[in-house]
Amino acid sequence: MSVKHAILILLEHEAASGYDLSQRFNRGIGQFWQASHQQIYQQLKRLSREGAVTCELIPQQGKPDRKVYHITSDGRQALQQWLASESKIPSIRDALLIKIYAASLGQPSTLQSELERHLKQHRCLLQQHLAQERDYFALPADKQKQRRWPYLTLRRGIAYEREWISWLEEVRELLIQDQAQG
Amino acid sequence: MSVKHAILILLEHEAASGYDLSQRFNRGIGQFWQASHQQIYQQLKRLSREGAVTCELIPQQGKPDRKVYHITSDGRQALQQWLASESKIPSIRDALLIKIYAASLGQPSTLQSELERHLKQHRCLLQQHLAQERDYFALPADKQKQRRWPYLTLRRGIAYEREWISWLEEVRELLIQDQAQG
DNA sequence: ATAGCCATGTAACCAGTTACATGATTGA
DNA sequence: TCAATCATGTAACTGGTTACATGGCTAT
Numbered sequence: 001m002s003v004k005h006a007i008l009i010l011l012e013h014e015a016a017s018g019y020d021l022s023q024r025f026n027r028g029i030g031q032f033w034q035a036s037h038q039q040i041y042q043q044l045k046r047l048s049r050e051g052a053v054t055c056e057l058i059p060q061q062g063k064p065d066r067k068v069y070h071i072t073s074d075g076r077q078a079l080q081q082w083l084a085s086e087s088k089i090p091s092i093r094d095a096l097l098i099k100i101y102a103a104s105l106g107q108p109s110t111l112q113s114e115l116e117r118h119l120k121q122h123r124c125l126l127q128q129h130l131a132q133e134r135d136y137f138a139l140p141a142d143k144q145k146q147r148r149w150p151y152l153t154l155r156r157g158i159a160y161e162r163e164w165i166s167w168l169e170e171v172r173e174l175l176i177q178d179q180a181q182g
Numbered sequence: 183m184s185v186k187h188a189i190l191i192l193l194e195h196e197a198a199s200g201y202d203l204s205q206r207f208n209r210g211i212g213q214f215w216q217a218s219h220q221q222i223y224q225q226l227k228r229l230s231r232e233g234a235v236t237c238e239l240i241p242q243q244g245k246p247d248r249k250v251y252h253i254t255s256d257g258r259q260a261l262q263q264w265l266a267s268e269s270k271i272p273s274i275r276d277a278l279l280i281k282i283y284a285a286s287l288g289q290p291s292t293l294q295s296e297l298e299r300h301l302k303q304h305r306c307l308l309q310q311h312l313a314q315e316r317d318y319f320a321l322p323a324d325k326q327k328q329r330r331w332p333y334l335t336l337r338r339g340i341a342y343e344r345e346w347i348s349w350l351e352e353v354r355e356l357l358i359q360d361q362a363q364g
Numbered sequence: 365a366t367a368g369c370c371a372t373g374t375a376a377c378c379a380g381t382t383a384c385a386t387g388a389t390t391g392a
Numbered sequence: 393t394c395a396a397t398c399a400t401g402t403a404a405c406t407g408g409t410t411a412c413a414t415g416g417c418t419a420t
Contacts, residue, residue: 002277003407009284019371029283032274039408041373063416064372083288086296087277089303092214092342095184095269101211102191103331106265114268121271149285152356156349160274163345167338174334185379201399221380223401245388246400 001082003035004043008079011053011071018044018067028150031129031157044069052078100171108179115175119168126161129154183264185217186225186234190261193235193253200226200249210332213311213339226251234260282353290361297357301350308343311336 006029010021021044022037035043047053052075058066071079096118103111136144136151144151188211192203203226204219229235234257240248253261278300285293318326318333326333 001406002275002280006280009280009287012284012287017371018373029280030273032276032279034273034275034408036409037371038373038410042408045373060371061416063370064414066371080288083281083284084292086299087281089278089300089307090276091212091216092339093184093216094214094272096271097214097335097338098184098188098191098211099265099269101332101335102194102265105191105194106262110266117268118271125271148356150283152353153279153283155352156279157274159345159349163341167341170337171334174330183378199399200401216380218381219399220382220401224380227401242399243388245398246386248399 002033002087003039004047005079005082006033006035007040007043007047008052008071008075008082011069012076012079015056015068015070017069021069031132032153047075050078051075103175108175112172112175112179115168115172119165119172122161122164122168126158126165129158129161133158184215184269185221186229187261187264188215188217189222189225189229190234190253190257190264193251194258194261197238197250197252199251203251213314214335229257232260233257285357290357294354294357294361297350297354301347301354304343304346304350308340308347311340311343315340 006025007021010016010024010029016024018037018041022035022040025035025040044053044055048055048069051072053069053071056068056070058068060066096114099106099111099114132154133151136147136154139147188207189203192198192206192211198206200219200223204217204222207217207222226235226237230237230251233254235251235253238250238252240250242248278296281288281293281296314336315333318329318336321329
């Protein structure tokens with residue numbers, strides 16, 4: 001349900017095409033919830049079927065028509081309902097945890113390279129988040145106030161990546177000790 | 183792919199029925215990866231089709247036959263391959279983050295009760311993890327050494343819940359300030 | 365040339381959830 | 393008698409990924 005409602009949130013802010021949504025998704029909500037362009041097109045089709053959005057065709061030269069979607073009052077209502085609904089706490093579901101859980105069954109060297117790969121990626125994500133944080137702080141005070149909720153989710157992302165990094169470093173230490181011992 | 187391989191990991195340790203697996207899943211890997219019994223039965227069927235496990239029927243009185251699954255050498259090979267493969271870094275995908283991202287669109291009071299609900303559940307999960315940590319420390323030294331990898335994943339879970347809690351508390355403060363202001 | 369952005373989608377598949385179904389045993 | 397545990401599954405659906413497909417425009 002979430003991608004559908006995330007789309008409604010973006011459309012509530014501004015009407016957009018599937019392509020636009022996919023861009024905006026990646027920058028904002030994409031920090032913690034990824035959606036491919038295919039999925040967005042699928043969900044837009046469904047939202048349209050359900051009457052939550054309407055589609056406006058804008059002809060262009062040399063490109064397919066832009067399909068600009070607008071949220072309807074039904075869509076707004078559905079969004080309000082969803083915002084007021086209870087959502088479940090998901091589990092972490094990171095395959096790396098399963099691999100570490102079962103580390104004694106595999107090769108320490110392959111696990112270690114996998115660990116390094118993850119560390120690198122988490123460090124990269126952290127850097128991206130920190131850059132976004134700097135952008136946020138560069139905004140004038142009124143804009144900052146406007147965007148305080150998205151900023152809070154960014155902070156969640158920052159803390160999340162920091163924690164992965166420190167935990168992965170700890171695991172790496174143990175893996176190295178293990179290999180030294182035999 | 184992960185549930186399938188998690189099952190192979192459990193079977194590598196000890197042959198088991200779908201029911202057993204579902205129990206063991208909940209206690210161990212279930213900390214960070216949940217699987218329903220239906221899914222486990224589905225995956226067992228598929229693993230069996232693929233030749234990664236074999237099934238031994240054990241008749242019982244007054245109950246359906248116990249189907250005890252054993253990992254095969256093909257299964258072991260598939261598991262090794264998976265352990266050596268690269269897995270993706272998933273995103274957080276918690277719907278609550280979307281709701282907070284869009285907090286300005288909804289009712290502060292409903293968001294707050296949702297926040298409290300999540301806080302409570304995260305605190306509960308943390309307590310469960312801490313209890314498991316105490317159990318681990320109560321083990322004799324050799325058993326501790328044996329279970330050090332699962333323990334590391336437990337530590338990940340503990341840090342994860344702690345972080346959710348402190349972030350949610352921060353968000354709550356802001357929400358309360360917001361309501362006070364207007 | 366060729367890579368990358370703009371812009372749209374379909375089809376097949378894998379992963380996971382929800383609802384439904386059956387039926388014995390055991391303990392409060 | 394009612395709930396919980398043991399023990400198995402099917403069917404329908406939702407959510408998400410991967411692969412494939414098309415085709416013009418723009419900058420290097």
